[in-house]
Amino acid sequence: MRPLPTTPESLLPLVLAAFAETPDARLRQLLASLTTHLHSFVLEHQVSQAEFERAVAFLVGIGQATGETKNEVILAADLLGVSTLVALLNNPGAGGHDSDAALLGPFWRANAPVLEAGASIACDSTAGVALEVSGTVADAEGRPLAGAEVDVWQASPVGLYENQDPQQPEMNLRGRFRTDAEGRYRFRTVFPAGYPVPTDGPCGELLRAQRRHPFRPAHLHFMVSKPGCKVLITQVFPENTEYLDSDPVFGVTTALVGRFEAASGPLPARLRRDFTLAPGETVFPHPPIP
Numbered sequence: 001m002r003p004l005p006t007t008p009e010s011l012l013p014l015v016l017a018a019f020a021e022t023p024d025a026r027l028r029q030l031l032a033s034l035t036t037h038l039h040s041f042v043l044e045h046q047v048s049q050a051e052f053e054r055a056v057a058f059l060v061g062i063g064q065a066t067g068e069t070k071n072e073v074i075l076a077a078d079l080l081g082v083s084t085l086v087a088l089l090n091n092p093g094a095g096g097h098d099s100d101a102a103l104l105g106p107f108w109r110a111n112a113p114v115l116e117a118g119a120s121i122a123c124d125s126t127a128g129v130a131l132e133v134s135g136t137v138a139d140a141e142g143r144p145l146a147g148a149e150v151d152v153w154q155a156s157p158v159g160l161y162e163n164q165d166p167q168q169p170e171m172n173l174r175g176r177f178r179t180d181a182e183g184r185y186r187f188r189t190v191f192p193a194g195y196p197v198p199t200d201g202p203c204g205e206l207l208r209a210q211r212r213h214p215f216r217p218a219h220l221h222f223m224v225s226k227p228g229c230k231v232l233i234t235q236v237f238p239e240n241t242e243y244l245d246s247d248p249v250f251g252v253t254t255a256l257v258g259r260f261e262a263a264s265g266p267l268p269a270r271l272r273r274d275f276t277l278a279p280g281e282t283v284f285p286h287p288p289i290p
């Protein structure tokens, strides 16, 4: 018979021994390490029964709050900085640049409309300050990539994504563009506004308990891809926008702060943003919402 535990500290080796036959080596390693951290966390902080129950209720709550319009589980990982950590760790930057990876966030939808170069992603009824976005997509050696896909999504000038806002048509402020022979893309839109991350679920309760505000700085999201290259998920933030240094999801890095040229006369504001794709497998994320 296997030994039985006698003290809190004697439990971990028995748990690890029970995991030892897991055939998948990576799963075995990750589960053993995670469990070791969890056991030392419980021992170090002398976690009480009530605290354990509270943690379980939080996990149940984020699962139950996940649905058609939001993914509270991803949001929880975002608020702990884990999504940004995973993005930076796995995308060290290509062509000698700092990483320009960013967290995906909960609002990306697959199959946004494919639009012609220069088209607007904002439907006519979206009032806001006009913005023109353009740039290039290149490989790590700086060679332009023709036929790359630039998938963009953003919140409206009132800070709501289309699927959160019954006033906006389906897929408003979302679009996919293909780069031309010189690797260029361009589109028109309106300035996004900063917005609060959803606070009506357990994550909102967490933020309030920590006295943290929920406002993300204004930003545009991009997912740039081409077969044979790693998919780049990134964001860009205007340099003077509010909350840059207190983003609740820690999504702002130096590399992601962009220079927006102010509008002058009839010319719209402009953003120029170039992307570099690293070689690798082209793997798209699972859409957090349908």
Ligand code: BEZ
Residues within 6 Å of the ligand: 075, 078, 103, 104, 105, 106, 107, 197, 198, 216, 249
């Ligand atoms: C977003 O940028 O869309 C986002 C990211 C994390 C949490 C909530 C929203």
Ligand code: FE
Residues within 6 Å of the ligand: 105, 107, 154, 155, 219, 221
């Ligand atoms: Fe966003």
